[in-house]
Amino acid sequence: MSQTVYQPQDAKGRDDKANRARMLVSCPDRAGIVAAVSQFLYEQGANIVQSDQYTMDPEGGMFFMRIEFDLQNLEQNLPSLQEDFTRIADRFEMRWSVYRASRKKRLAIFVSKEDHCLLELLWQWQAGDLEADIAMVISNHNDMRALVESFGIPYHHIPVTAETKAEAERQQLELTSGKVDLVILARYMQIVTPKFIERFTNRIINIHHSFLPAFVGGKPYQQAYDRGVKLIGATAHYVTAELDAGPIIEQDVQRVSHRDNVAELKRIGRHIERIVLARAVKWHAEDRLVVYQNKTVAFV
Structure with missing residues (x-):
């Protein structure tokens, strides 16, 4: 008797995420973080599709951010984006990571x-x-x-x-x-x-x-x-x-x-x-x- 092997369904497919990335940031809170990150992504040609942030305390607390963005030819352009982002990260003392949404x-x-x-x-x-x-x-x-x-x-x-x-x-x-x-x-x-x-x-x-x-x-x-x-x-x-x-x-x-x-x-x-x-x-x-x-x- 043959056995059925179940395979996962991609309800929305993966094509719509081929050029999507996710950035996670944490750093001491101070003015200008959101503006700096958003301006950087704009200059890189990225389009922000979702942005969330949270601060423990605006006066000396920790700040956290998650951004999803689309960038044309992501696989080719992401390494240079990450390299260039280090100047923003160093300025704000950030711990940060970038992940490709299409990579499960x-x-x-x-x-x-x-x-x-x-x-x-x-x-x-x-x-x-x-x-x-x-x-x-x-x-x-x-x-x-x-x-x-x-x-x-x-x-x-x-x-x-x-x-x-x-x-x-x-x-x-x-x-x-x-x-x-x-x-x-x-x-x-x-x-x-x-x-x-x-x-x-x-x-x-x-x-x-x-x-x-x-x-x-x-x-x-x-x-x-x-x-x-x-x-x-x-x-x-x-x-x-x-x-x-x-x-x-x-x-x-x-x-x-x-x-x-x-x-x-x-x-x-x-x-x-x-x-x-x-x-x-x-x-x-x-x-x-x-x-x-x-x-x-x-x-x-």
Whole structure:
């Protein structure tokens, strides 16, 4: 029997983004930043199609900006634009990046036995709502191989035990280093080491099944039940060496009651988890996030 392999749909196509770029800027706030960046892009022949900015405090705070612009012959002209922009960046002490909108980010999804977050990402990718390429799925279990491979996505089974953790991580790094832009922990029930995190600084997104900073660590639904909470939530965050303490990207909650046992809290929570993680991944893929200290600015 033949197997159907699902492929992603590009709802709007990629042609309209062939000449589009995205610029992210952060710097100390002062007068003239927007004018300088806009004038520079105008002089380069670029057309701004979207611009968002945020200041923490106009008097000595940090300023953040995200600009989308179109530039004819982008692939040819972008390197010189970036080189010329350094004079603006130096003047305003900017940290900045420019990304081509047509270049999809390559994702590696790490998963254990629960499939709800993985499925949401696969469905959004297949529908064309997640503008990224899922390069691979890595799991410490073999349970979801058939599901993942039905989407035409490579599946790598790397068992993890206390004795084999170092070797498992070596294999994971061999598979991902230089080959993916973002790692997603989609209910991957293993702690990643500082060595792995260092390779992907601010490029690992985890979904934690509680409304952080409440109920850090294991069994958060049991913790929530024991505490008698009336709201449960989920948190998508960048991973740092401190457990469940990285910059928060997105959160959501749902009301519960004393009638809900731990199993019911988990059932309700699965829906929150899948939506929160998908939003965070989508925003990262569309270059909508700027990390500053232990926070994110999300231009959504």
